[in-house]
Amino acid sequence: MTAQETAISVRALSVGFSGRTILDDVSMDVPRNSITMIIGPSGSGKTTLLRSVNRLNEEFAGCSTAGSVKMSFSGTAVDIYRDLTPNELRRRVGMVFQSPNVFPFSIQKNLLAPLRLVHSIGRKERHQRMERVLREVELWEEVCDRLGDNAVTLSGGQQQRLCLARALALSPEVLLLDEPTASLDVRSAGKIEELLTKLKERYTILAVSHSIRQVKLIADRVVILSGGAIARTLEHRDFQNPGLLEELVEEIF
Amino acid sequence: MTVRPERLFVAFSWLAAGLVAVSVGVLVAYLLMRGWPVLSSALLFGDTPWLAAVLGSEPVFDGIYPAVAGTFILIACSSVIAIPFGICCGIYLAEYAQGRLKAIFSFMVDLLSGMPSIVMGLFGFALILLMRRTLFGHANTSLMLSSACIALLILPYLIRMTQVALESLPDKARLLGLSLGYTRWQNILHVKLPAASTAIFSGIVLSIGRAAEDTAVIMLTGVVANAGIPRALSDKFEALPFTIFYLTAEHRNDTELQTAFGCALVLLFITGTLFFVSYFIRKNLQRSWGQGE
Numbered sequence: 001m002t003a004q005e006t007a008i009s010v011r012a013l014s015v016g017f018s019g020r021t022i023l024d025d026v027s028m029d030v031p032r033n034s035i036t037m038i039i040g041p042s043g044s045g046k047t048t049l050l051r052s053v054n055r056l057n058e059e060f061a062g063c064s065t066a067g068s069v070k071m072s073f074s075g076t077a078v079d080i081y082r083d084l085t086p087n088e089l090r091r092r093v094g095m096v097f098q099s100p101n102v103f104p105f106s107i108q109k110n111l112l113a114p115l116r117l118v119h120s121i122g123r124k125e126r127h128q129r130m131e132r133v134l135r136e137v138e139l140w141e142e143v144c145d146r147l148g149d150n151a152v153t154l155s156g157g158q159q160q161r162l163c164l165a166r167a168l169a170l171s172p173e174v175l176l177l178d179e180p181t182a183s184l185d186v187r188s189a190g191k192i193e194e195l196l197t198k199l200k201e202r203y204t205i206l207a208v209s210h211s212i213r214q215v216k217l218i219a220d221r222v223v224i225l226s227g228g229a230i231a232r233t234l235e236h237r238d239f240q241n242p243g244l245l246e247e248l249v250e251e252i253f
Numbered sequence: 254m255t256v257r258p259e260r261l262f263v264a265f266s267w268l269a270a271g272l273v274a275v276s277v278g279v280l281v282a283y284l285l286m287r288g289w290p291v292l293s294s295a296l297l298f299g300d301t302p303w304l305a306a307v308l309g310s311e312p313v314f315d316g317i318y319p320a321v322a323g324t325f326i327l328i329a330c331s332s333v334i335a336i337p338f339g340i341c342c343g344i345y346l347a348e349y350a351q352g353r354l355k356a357i358f359s360f361m362v363d364l365l366s367g368m369p370s371i372v373m374g375l376f377g378f379a380l381i382l383l384m385r386r387t388l389f390g391h392a393n394t395s396l397m398l399s400s401a402c403i404a405l406l407i408l409p410y411l412i413r414m415t416q417v418a419l420e421s422l423p424d425k426a427r428l429l430g431l432s433l434g435y436t437r438w439q440n441i442l443h444v445k446l447p448a449a450s451t452a453i454f455s456g457i458v459l460s461i462g463r464a465a466e467d468t469a470v471i472m473l474t475g476v477v478a479n480a481g482i483p484r485a486l487s488d489k490f491e492a493l494p495f496t497i498f499y500l501t502a503e504h505r506n507d508t509e510l511q512t513a514f515g516c517a518l519v520l521l522f523i524t525g526t527l528f529f530v531s532y533f534i535r536k537n538l539q540r541s542w543g544q545g546e
Binding site for chain 2: 054056059086087088090091094095097099101103104105113114117118166167170
């Protein structure tokens with residue numbers, strides 16, 4: 001694993017909404033093919049930081065962004081705010097929301113429609129990709145005989161895996177996850193965590209997390225946000241020391 | 254002693270609500286009492302066999318069938334004009350309009366929705382007068398003119414329902430398509446409109462109800478008594494609300510007044526059905542956007 005190669009490089013990023021500063025002068029690096037997790041008290045700007053990486057903040061009224069976010073796509077670094085349109089960017093950066101966010105359509109259409117609209121690939125390949133990603137998130141066995149059912153009939157954990165599959169189907173290079181297990185039971189959360197550990201071999205993952213247990217279990221790097229600024233950045237080896245992360249969190253939160 | 258005023262207030266509120274319920278009850282009961290006895294196929298078709306009347310092979314003289322048919326034709330024509338414009342205008346206001354322009358357009362829509370229907374009718378009437386004096390000497394009040402004016406009348410409902418339906422979608426629905434890399438247009442067409450469709454559709458049904466019951470607009474723009482079923486857009490036509498009006502205003506005997514009550518029941522049935530369809534759509538089809546929010 002080339003853990004030191006940087007996939008996302010955030011420099012002096014400040015984001016505000018209608019004059020209210022949410023992120024203030026944030027700089028950080030996200031290594032390729034690893035899991036970087038953002039933690040912090042509520043209102044510390046975690047979700048805003050995540051959304052600045054796929055420029056979703058711009059969809060809210062009164063948003064202003066300063067600083068730069070550079071991403072390396074297939075070896076070339078691009079400034080995502082200068083060199084790409086939001087659409088071009090979002091096609092390369094998958095996102096999974098906090099609570100399962102499926103389209104209220106069939107399971108099949110949840111995967112096929114984005115493929116048709118975003119990549120306009122042929123019918124046969126769309127179906128092949130659907131099966132591949134459903135197997136990748138270990139959902140295929142559970143849904144292969146009910147692909148026509150409405151996706152909202154799936155359990156929360158299944159829906160979240162479907163969302164993950166939908167993001168993967170579009171072949172992104174980076175995955176953004178906003179507390180992907182916050183609304184799930186322990187079992188379903190465990191399944192997603194297991195999946196993420198496998199997926200980091202092929203994708204760069206940046207996730208917001210609410211659980212120290214989860215961070216210790218799967219993160220390679222953790223960024224602690226407080227009041228819109230980075231309080232600490234820790235590497236895997238640092239926060240494995242028993243009690244260290246807990247102490248820091250206690251102190252910062 | 255703060256209890257007393259509160260009790261008085263609660264009692265008055267109860268009374269107010271009760272009064273409304275009683276009023277509606279009395280109204281419907283009275284309509285039923287007067288209208289029910291005349292409800293029969295003779296009310297609709299007179300002496301004409303119903304099949305011949307529906308197929309249009311024999312004219313209906315004594316029945317209100319031409320008025321029922323006229324009302325439905327009017328609804329259809331005005332919907333064809335108003336629905337596309339209303340929905341597209343709502344999409345524009347919700348998705349594209351910004352700042353000053355949005356404020357101006359919103360004000361115009363508010364102005365239109367506040368316009369009394371008789372003014373709309375007068376406008377249509379004046380338009381025909383103008384046309385007759387200028388380029389179109391043969392222009393006359395007609396089904397086409399009524400439909401256009403009714404369309405104008407229901408347009409603000411459609412615009413607002415569409416706009417509100419789109420603007421009140423939760424963030425998760427709004428952001429999902431965009432996060433997948435959809436273009437703005439793809440997101441509107443494939444995510445937001447389907448998600449807002451139940452609300453928009455029930456708005457359509459309600460505005461159709463409004464089109465069915467308006468009298469003032471059509472009185473000045475093309476409705477007449479005993480016109481029969483219109484064969485062309487340039488024909489005059491009959492409609493239920495107008496039939497009720499002239500039967501009541503000019504009745505020579507009690508039978509004609511009875512017929513007006515029968516007519517009112519039929520109209521109430523049509524608009525009531527539309528209201529329940531809209532209610533049903535909202536209650537039963539709105540399971541749309543997941544459960545997690």
